[in-house]
Amino acid sequence: MNVVIVEDEPRIARRIERFTREVLSDKITSLQVFEELEPAQSYLAAQAVDLLLLDLNLHGKDGFSILQPLLAAPFHTIIISAYTDRALEAFEYGVLDFVPKPFSKERLAKALFRIHSPTTAAVQKPLKYLTVIKTKTVVLIDIDKIVFIKGAGPYSEIHLDEGRVELHNKNLNKLAILLPESFERTHKSYLVNTREIVAFHSFSGSRYELVLRDDSILPVGRTYYKKLKDKWK
Amino acid sequence: MPYRFLGEIVLLSSFIVLAGCSSIQESYSATGYQLRFADDPSLAAVEQDSTLWQNPFPHAAPDSLGIWWLRSEVEISPGSVKENSLGLAVLILGSFEMYWDGKLIGRNGVVGLDRATEIPGTYRSFFPIPDSMQSSGSHSVALRISNAHAGSFVRFHGIYLGDYQSLIRSGFMDTALIHILAGFFLVVAIYYGLIYILNRRQSYVLLFAVLSLCFFFLILFEYLKYYYIYPYPFHLTRLRIIAGFTFVIACLLPMFYLFRFRFKWRWLPAIVYVGLLVYTWLDMRGYDAKCLGMISWATFTSLAIVLYALYQRQKGALLGLLSVVAWGQSIFFYYDYMIFSGFAAMIVLNLFALAIEMREQRRQHEASLVRSSRLEIELLKKNIQPHFLMNSLTSLIDWIEEKPAVGVQFIEALAREFEILMDISDATLIPIEQEISLCESHLKTMSFRKERHFTLKTTGICAEAMIPPALFLTCVENAMTHNVFTEKRNVFEIRGEQHADHIKYTVLTGGKTAKQTTPSPYGTGLKYIRARLEESFPQRWRLTSSPGAAGWQTEIHIFNSQSKN
Numbered sequence: 001m002n003v004v005i006v007e008d009e010p011r012i013a014r015r016i017e018r019f020t021r022e023v024l025s026d027k028i029t030s031l032q033v034f035e036e037l038e039p040a041q042s043y044l045a046a047q048a049v050d051l052l053l054l055d056l057n058l059h060g061k062d063g064f065s066i067l068q069p070l071l072a073a074p075f076h077t078i079i080i081s082a083y084t085d086r087a088l089e090a091f092e093y094g095v096l097d098f099v100p101k102p103f104s105k106e107r108l109a110k111a112l113f114r115i116h117s118p119t120t121a122a123v124q125k126p127l128k129y130l131t132v133i134k135t136k137t138v139v140l141i142d143i144d145k146i147v148f149i150k151g152a153g154p155y156s157e158i159h160l161d162e163g164r165v166e167l168h169n170k171n172l173n174k175l176a177i178l179l180p181e182s183f184e185r186t187h188k189s190y191l192v193n194t195r196e197i198v199a200f201h202s203f204s205g206s207r208y209e210l211v212l213r214d215d216s217i218l219p220v221g222r223t224y225y226k227k228l229k230d231k232w233k
Numbered sequence: 234m235p236y237r238f239l240g241e242i243v244l245l246s247s248f249i250v251l252a253g254c255s256s257i258q259e260s261y262s263a264t265g266y267q268l269r270f271a272d273d274p275s276l277a278a279v280e281q282d283s284t285l286w287q288n289p290f291p292h293a294a295p296d297s298l299g300i301w302w303l304r305s306e307v308e309i310s311p312g313s314v315k316e317n318s319l320g321l322a323v324l325i326l327g328s329f330e331m332y333w334d335g336k337l338i339g340r341n342g343v344v345g346l347d348r349a350t351e352i353p354g355t356y357r358s359f360f361p362i363p364d365s366m367q368s369s370g371s372h373s374v375a376l377r378i379s380n381a382h383a384g385s386f387v388r389f390h391g392i393y394l395g396d397y398q399s400l401i402r403s404g405f406m407d408t409a410l411i412h413i414l415a416g417f418f419l420v421v422a423i424y425y426g427l428i429y430i431l432n433r434r435q436s437y438v439l440l441f442a443v444l445s446l447c448f449f450f451l452i453l454f455e456y457l458k459y460y461y462i463y464p465y466p467f468h469l470t471r472l473r474i475i476a477g478f479t480f481v482i483a484c485l486l487p488m489f490y491l492f493r494f495r496f497k498w499r500w501l502p503a504i505v506y507v508g509l510l511v512y513t514w515l516d517m518r519g520y521d522a523k524c525l526g527m528i529s530w531a532t533f534t535s536l537a538i539v540l541y542a543l544y545q546r547q548k549g550a551l552l553g554l555l556s557v558v559a560w561g562q563s564i565f566f567y568y569d570y571m572i573f574s575g576f577a578a579m580i581v582l583n584l585f586a587l588a589i590e591m592r593e594q595r596r597q598h599e600a601s602l603v604r605s606s607r608l609e610i611e612l613l614k615k616n617i618q619p620h621f622l623m624n625s626l627t628s629l630i631d632w633i634e635e636k637p638a639v640g641v642q643f644i645e646a647l648a649r650e651f652e653i654l655m656d657i658s659d660a661t662l663i664p665i666e667q668e669i670s671l672c673e674s675h676l677k678t679m680s681f682r683k684e685r686h687f688t689l690k691t692t693g694i695c696a697e698a699m700i701p702p703a704l705f706l707t708c709v710e711n712a713m714t715h716n717v718f719t720e721k722r723n724v725f726e727i728r729g730e731q732h733a734d735h736i737k738y739t740v741l742t743g744g745k746t747a748k749q750t751t752p753s754p755y756g757t758g759l760k761y762i763r764a765r766l767e768e769s770f771p772q773r774w775r776l777t778s779s780p781g782a783a784g785w786q787t788e789i790h791i792f793n794s795q796s797k798n
Contacts, residue, residue: 082623
């Protein structure tokens with residue numbers, strides 16, 4: 001796992017680095033610390049990074065305009081900030097977690113664990129928008145407009161109502177962690193907004209299908225079928 | 234004009250109407266006066282050789298007039314003999330004996346040849362006519378007069394025949410009504426006098442109070458004659474007092490407008506105007522003429538002043554014009570009730586204007602209080618704002634975990650900074666030394682956080698100088714937040730330079746200014762500095778902020794109170 005830390009106070013940066021190494025230990029393949037945002041941004045653009053731990057002054061307009069393009073990137077972002085009053089807003093735009101300063105090792109560990117298991121993320125995920133970069137500009141997608149998401153290798157195809165499709169840089173696994181509970185994994189390549197489901201068909205030979213409100217028909221994976229059935233009982 | 238002032242105006246106009254209705258005397262003025270500058274008991278007789286008597290009346294006479302006679306005819310019409318007794322009222326500067334149809338019916342003082350022998354009678358005197366002598370038809374009135382106490386003045390203001398009770402009461406109604414106005418003037422004088430004493434700011438407030446007080450005294454002395462039946466020598470004193478107050482009023486009226494509005498030139502026109510009034514006083518003959526002359530000058534001068542203020546579009550100029558017109562009309566119409574009611578209208582209009590102005594001042598004052606408390610809050614927020622506090626605490630926790638001894642030093646530095654901040658938070662100006670120690674403690678705190686050495690160098694600082702709190706600290710904080718420090722040792726510098734008309738402070742910060750999308754990364758910080766400077770040195774400061782050779786350079790100029798930039 002490649003981790004990047006951006007923190008302008010060296011002592012705090014070292015503290016984040018120390019805790020991250022202790023928690024993730026041998027999962028880390030590389031860890032870079034930047035004191036300034038600019039060199040970090042160029043590094044992030046050039047390298048395949050999995051996680052960004054970012055100290056960002058979210059006060060004022062600039063904070064969010066810096067944050068939004070980062071959230072469209074393939075990696076997860078955890079904000080470590082003193083401005084706790086902006087935490088909710090940060091969640092709405094799709095940060096993995098918001099760690100308020102001052103922080104303990106336990107709190108940072110909790111944030112780091114979310115990368116792999118959405119179940120540990122006990123907090124209600126107030127995500128409202130998915131951020132995508134479209135011809136170099138940031139576009140916000142209202143998650144209520146998403147019908148389903150289809151995995152496409154390192155990317156995800158976001159199918160919206162009225163047949164529009166947007167491409168997100170995060171893979172399906174990462175989006176699954178960020179999206180609220182109304183989104184359900186129905187197949188290894190599909191994430192479905194459960195509110196859009198209108199019918200559920202089962203065929204012989206353990207073949208299952210979902211019919212959505214826009215008449216699209218999606219296959220249901222065998223492993224997900226039982227979970228879905230339990231939930232829909 | 235707001236409706237709440239309509240009441241006063243209606244009240245004032247009703248005074249004018251009432252005063253006009255209750256005419257001076259319900260009586261018949263005697264006519265066809267004849268004089269004889271001789272003394273003989275036979276002159277009292279009804280039958281006289283009219284060729285020996287003279288008319289008209291001399292205004293001034295030689296000092297030694299001695300004893301002289303005045304006679305006239307009055308007609309008692311059949312209808313005028315009512316149940317009430319008839320009487321005579323005489324208005325004259327002199328002592329006299331009153332003869333009705335040749336018979337002595339009363340005395341006013343004791344007639345005498347000179348000041349030693351004459352005992353002065355009253356200016357106004359009243360005589361009942363014996364019932365037996367009230368037959369209808371023509372009657373002769375003759376007065377044997379001496380006026381040794383009047384100097385060269387001969388003043389006779391008439392003989393009036395009428396109902397005796399009414400003659401005595403005449404003028405009471407007018408006096409009562411006009412004294413309501415007098416009370417109004419007195420209250421205004423006291424109120425604005427107190428406002429001036431408590432504030433001592435605007436000279437025109439004092440002028441307004443003195444004017445109102447003069448109006449009060451003018452009414453008092455003008456209407457004194459109706460209820461104080463004074464010896465006739467006092468009449469001239471009374472006229473002099475009235476003329477004196479009129480002089481003061483005529484002086485102050487244009488002054489009030491001159492100082493009420495903003496003009497470049499004040500004292501020169503004021504002096505020229507007073508000179509003009511003195512000339513008028515000396516030039517005019519007779520107290521009434523003097524008074525009318527002076528009030529006329531006051532009217533035209535005030536009118537010129539308010540018209541000029543109106544031309545300059547000054548605040549309250551229109552109300553000022555209305556107020557001048559309110560009293561100025563009296564010189565063209567009736568110069569008695571009209572001037573007092575005009576003055577009252579002027580006072581009301583000016584009260585209105587002053588009230589508006591005071592409300593404006595109070596608003597500004599309140600706004601400045603709000604501004605000050607907001608700045609105080611902003612100052613306190615500096616050290617409890619999350620960016621400072623939470624980052625400090627995070628660093629602190631780490632120091633304590635890693636090197637507790639350094640952690641303790643850090644806590645001490647942080648405590649010192651908070652301590653100074655609490656000391657200065659409610660002040661608008663603090664000694665510059667305190668500000669410097671605040672900056673030093675902040676730099677020490679930041680040294681622990683950034684793990685770099687931050688030191689402060691000061692040159693040319695005058696220890697006694699006072700500056701608004703957290704002025705330099707804001708510059709230092711800005712640099713800390715926005716600059717990038719790559720060097721191990723960073724020196725900040727505060728330079729003071731004393732110039733002839735101003736003090737210049739330069740704050741030089743270390744580090745490199747980080748590239749930002751906004752034109753100046755110091756926006757909010759500079760806003761605080763500007764607000765603080767304006768609070769303590771209104772309109773006499775200058776602030777420049779630009780990238781320096783290293784870090785950021787902020788220059789603050791504070792000009793001496795006499796010289797403005």
